[in-house]
Amino acid sequence: xxxxxxxxxxxxxxxxHTASSFKPDPVSDEQIAEIWELIRWAPTGGNASPGRLxxxxxxxxxxxLVAHMGESNRAKTLAAPLTVVLAADTRYHExxxxxxxxxxxxxxxxxxxxxxxxxxxxxxxxxxxxxFLIGVRAAGLAAGPMGGFDRAGVDGEFFPxxxxxxxxxxxxxxxxxxxxxxxxxxLGFEDVARVV
Amino acid sequence: xxxxxxxxxxxxxxxxHTASSFKPDPVSDEQIAEIWELIRWAPTGGNASPGRLxxxxxxxxxxxLVAHMGESNRAKTLAAPLTVVLAADTRYHExxxxxxxxxxxxxxxxxxxxxxxxxxxxxxxxxxxxxFLIGVRAAGLAAGPMGGFDRAGVDGEFFPxxxxxxxxxxxxxxxxxxxxxxxxxxLGFEDVARVV
Numbered sequence: 001x002x003x004x005x006x007x008x009x010x011x012x013x014x015x016x017h018t019a020s021s022f023k024p025d026p027v028s029d030e031q032i033a034e035i036w037e038l039i040r041w042a043p044t045g046g047n048a049s050p051g052r053l054x055x056x057x058x059x060x061x062x063x064x065l066v067a068h069m070g071e072s073n074r075a076k077t078l079a080a081p082l083t084v085v086l087a088a089d090t091r092y093h094e095x096x097x098x099x100x101x102x103x104x105x106x107x108x109x110x111x112x113x114x115x116x117x118x119x120x121x122x123x124x125x126x127x128x129x130x131x132f133l134i135g136v137r138a139a140g141l142a143a144g145p146m147g148g149f150d151r152a153g154v155d156g157e158f159f160p161x162x163x164x165x166x167x168x169x170x171x172x173x174x175x176x177x178x179x180x181x182x183x184x185x186x187l188g189f190e191d192v193a194r195v196v
Numbered sequence: 197x198x199x200x201x202x203x204x205x206x207x208x209x210x211x212x213h214t215a216s217s218f219k220p221d222p223v224s225d226e227q228i229a230e231i232w233e234l235i236r237w238a239p240t241g242g243n244a245s246p247g248r249l250x251x252x253x254x255x256x257x258x259x260x261l262v263a264h265m266g267e268s269n270r271a272k273t274l275a276a277p278l279t280v281v282l283a284a285d286t287r288y289h290e291x292x293x294x295x296x297x298x299x300x301x302x303x304x305x306x307x308x309x310x311x312x313x314x315x316x317x318x319x320x321x322x323x324x325x326x327x328f329l330i331g332v333r334a335a336g337l338a339a340g341p342m343g344g345f346d347r348a349g350v351d352g353e354f355f356p357x358x359x360x361x362x363x364x365x366x367x368x369x370x371x372x373x374x375x376x377x378x379x380x381x382x383l384g385f386e387d388v389a390r391v392v
Contacts, residue, residue, distance in 0.1 A: 001226075001230055004204055004334035004335075005203065007201065008200055009334070012204075012208075012238075013234050013235060014237055016237065018239050029389075030197075032389065033389070034197055038205060039209060041209045041212065041382060043214050043339075047382075051388060052389070095387060099380055099383060126319060130238070133238065133239060134330060137200075138200035138205070140198070140199030145241075158392065168319075185296065187294060189228075189233065192236075192247060193225075193228065193229070196250065196253065196354065
């Protein structure tokens with residue numbers, strides 16, 4: 001019944017796997033930009049647009065990153081062609097004039113309510129994180145998302161002004177033969193849904 | 197350069213729009229189940245699988261829901277063919293035996309650390325919320341996601357045992373002619389990305 005064709009279903013969902021090791025093929029900034037050009041059209045709260053990407057490319061930056069990651073995530077992150085830290089910009093409203101003029105009043109309300117502003121940043125920034133994982137697959141690449149890191153440590157290291165906040169660290173590349181573990185099962189609709 | 201074909205890019209991202217009003221065509225539980233069968237394969241943290249769906253279908257339940265929603269979201273929610281509350285199950289580890297045997301120790305650690313368990317539930321539950329928005333489009337339908345509601349109110353109304361927590365309320369249906377506002381611009385890659 002789905003409108004999405006079978007090949008796209010396979011690419012994005014049914015055959016997509018989390019990858020833990022990659023072929024040496026590089027992943028360019030241009031490839032990540034192309035993923036962004038696609039996923040940026042998916043919704044955020046009131047088009048708040050807080051999603052941000054830190055491309056951790058240099059060996060030196062990679063070492064700074066893994067110092068704040070769990071032991072089991074370090075070697076694969078150092079070896080990945082590219083690592084992207086998905087983040088939320090807590091001052092997203094400052095960029096609104098670029099995308100939607102005439103929202104000065106809404107921006108002012110958010111400026112004066114940091115808790116509400118930061119909640120929306122994390123909520124919509126996390127939606128963008130999921131769109132990015134789908135977008136990596138849309139580009140024919142595989143993603144290795146990792147939540148096992150010290151958020152305060154990564155934020156202090158890369159976002160010392162406190163404006164961006166890390167959400168997920170994602171390795172990106174072309175998966176190699178040994179990368180895929182056998183995929184675990186998933187919950188059925190009857191496990192996750194209720195009707196009222 | 198993308199591997200995803202142009203038609204699928206259009207369906208999921210480039211032509212997809214947030215919808216605020218819908219044709220009377222019903223949306224069945226079976227359609228939502230089919231969306232779930234697709235999106236359940238996308239990643240959650242360690243396959244934690246906390247994403248849940250409350251299908252708010254009956255007029256009575258719809259009234260109970262909109263009582264906790266912002267004024268501007270009420271009429272369109274009452275009129276939508278179906279409204280789904282995306283939620284996170286904070287006791288997701290209890291369902292792990294269904295999907296991945298042998299994780300008793302990890303489940304025990306989470307049982308004893310409610311803050312860590314709830315953080316992961318909300319993070320991965322929000323990823324699933326984004327997958328659902330993409331999945332609605334994959335089914336040829338349109339989604340109207342809304343963050344403007346009283347979370348504590350909705351949770352108290354529908355999840356009184358405190359186990360599920362609401363994330364986003366989403367109207368689902370076939371959009372009507374007047375549904376789409378002209379889409380606002382989006383930030384460019386140069387606005388959102390840094391390379392280190």
